[in-house]
Amino acid sequence: MxxxxxxxxxxxxxxxxxxxxxxxxxxxxxxxxxxxxxxxxxxxxxxxxxxxxxxxxxxxxxxxxxxxxxxxxxxxxxxxxxxxxxxxxxxxxxxxxxxxxxxxxxxxxxxxxxxxxxxxxxxxxxxxxxxxxxxxxxxxxxxxxxxxGLIGGPGDVSGRSGYYVWRFANPTGPDILVPPDLSLPVSLIDVDDLASFILTCAEHRVAATLNTTGPTHTLGEVLEACREVVGDGAPEIRPVPADILEREGVQQWMGPRSLPLWINDPEWRFFATLDTSGARSHGLQTRPLVETMARTLDYEENRTEPREAGLTDDEEIALRETLELEG
Ligand SMILES: NC(=O)c1ccc[n+]([C@@H]2O[C@H](COP(=O)([O-])OP(=O)(O)OC[C@H]3O[C@@H](n4cnc5c(N)ncnc54)[C@H](OP(=O)(O)O)[C@@H]3O)[C@@H](O)[C@H]2O)c1
The missing domain is CATH 3.40.50.720 (NAD(P)-binding Rossmann-like Domain)
Structure with missing residues (x-):
């Protein structure tokens, strides 16, 4: 071809x-x-x-x-x-x-x-x-x-898929600060699984329009997968109330001073729940989330570009202090 x-x-x-x-x-x-x-x-x-x-x-x-x-x-x-x-x-x-x-x-x-x-x-x-x-x-x-939907894995410069696993491996304290709603649906597709499917569609001339993402998890499950990658000694999570995040100017979804993957908007709640049965019937295969997170941690630990999403160490420490002052 x-x-x-x-x-x-x-x-x-x-x-x-x-x-x-x-x-x-x-x-x-x-x-x-x-x-x-x-x-x-x-x-x-x-x-x-x-x-x-x-x-x-x-x-x-x-x-x-x-x-x-x-x-x-x-x-x-x-x-x-x-x-x-x-x-x-x-x-x-x-x-x-x-x-x-x-x-x-x-x-x-x-x-x-x-x-x-x-x-x-x-x-x-x-x-x-x-x-x-x-x-x-x-x-x-x-x-x-x-x-x-969201593409994740090694090379994700946006840091959306990499921030939490990197933060578990590089904590600034006894816990890591995470969004309040652990039941939020989250899905991502590993960049190499998507690449493979795209080539399959080209090779087999698949004539269709197809949602392509990984299985839907909850944000809590995604964080658990990140914790599992880091293993023994990984910190606990500490959900931060939405009103405090908003007051402190912490952004949703992506970008600087953010808690990535967090969406606090009912109109976007089911963004990560695409029906992918069509793509799966044409051969889409997606690896376990924990495998993608392990690959992404490796990328994040070695990345040369500045991190584009999440809280910096100083931002996370300051936010934790605010939480403690407010009891
Ligand atoms: N990242 C996600 O989570 C996500 C989710 C859903 C869909 N998508 C879609 O997936 C696709 C790839 O995403 P990505 O993150 O891999 O994008 P990307 O890194 O921005 O890649 C875009 C490609 O287009 C080339 N390009 C941009 N402007 C060009 C121009 N004027 N002339 C020639 N080439 C140009 C870039 O190369 P040069 O800069 O070298 O020209 C680059 O190779 C995009 O269509 C995006 O909308 C992404």
Whole structure:
């Protein structure tokens, strides 16, 4: 199979490229080259914001093209310029309009597609992906649209999947501070499980739209898996009331001064409960959470980029002192 990967230098793309190389697939990556693809994988440097960016790969007939874009304009030009019999587009769970009910399936209501070619901010993310999906479906040939929830594992620079396991291994006191609601549904898919499934969809020309995430756990179970990875001597958890977190400016979900994975909004409560029966019937397999957490700890302990999520040591110590002063 000759495969064109539009990406290959970022988190998911590198995982796809590594696996494709190891499976002996004839792979070409195209990206600006902010980082390098894995050793032995050719990279064509191009900026897809330019009209003629795909010229170097437009004269070849590809067995499959995998596109990781978030920008409808980039996808529009890919569909216009490339020749392939199968597309795999990596979309997102954020295409769904509602997360106040359990287990959205692929027929659930979507947000309206973005009407312009470029996202103006993060609020355009879901609408942009809907527009991209529509463009891919309109292309000649078949297509797989995969809709991942949170992607985790080694290389997750966002730190969403890595913060707690790293914090268990690097405590600032007798306990680690965690969100209040341990019953919150949480799921993530290991980046290598997703990469493997994406390649399977390309190889078998799966024509479907598929939610792709790991099993739904509770936040408490995720924290327990992190604790298990660290083993003997791992600290206890200490849930912090939501009003204190909000008052102290601790963010939800991601970013600096945050408690990652925490969502305190009923409209988003079931974000992590996607129905994945379709993807599983097409061969999606996901490893145990504890295995992903062990791999992620290894990455977090050796990462060179600054940590983008969670509390710094000083922030966690100060918050614990506040809790103790307030009894
Ligand atoms: N991370 C998650 O939890 C998550 C969840 C659901 C869905 N997704 C989706 O999964 C996909 C991959 O996510 P990721 O975290 O691996 O993304 P990423 O690290 O940002 O990778 C994006 C890729 O696109 C390339 N790219 C960006 N702008 C470009 C341009 N103007 N021209 C050419 N190439 C360009 C980047 O390479 P260069 O910078 O080298 O150009 C990179 O290889 C995305 O579509 C994302 O929406 C992610």
């Amino acid at each position: 000759n495969l064109l990967l539009l990406g290959g230098t970022g988190f998911l793309g590198r995982a796809i490229a590594t696996l494709a190389r190891d499976r002996g697939i004839d792979l070409t990556c195209l990206a600006r080259g902010s980082a390098l693809p894995p050793d032995g994988v050719p990279l064509i440097r191009a900026d897809r914001d330019h009209q003629d960016a795909l010229e170097p790969v437009a004269d070849r007939e590809w067995d499959a093209v995998i596109d990781l874009s978030r920008q409808p304009g980039q996808v529009r030009r890919a569909v216009r310029d490339l020749t392939t019999s199968h597309w795999v587009f990596v979309s997102t769970a954020n295409v769904y309009a509602r997360f106040d009910r359990l287990e959205p399936d692929e027929d659930s209501e979507l947000v309206e597609p973005l009407e312009v070619d470029e996202m103006r901010g993060v609020e355009d993310y879901g609408p942009a992906k809907v527009a991209c999906e529509n463009l891919i479906r309109s292309a000649p040939g078949t297509s797989t649209i995969v809709r991942p």
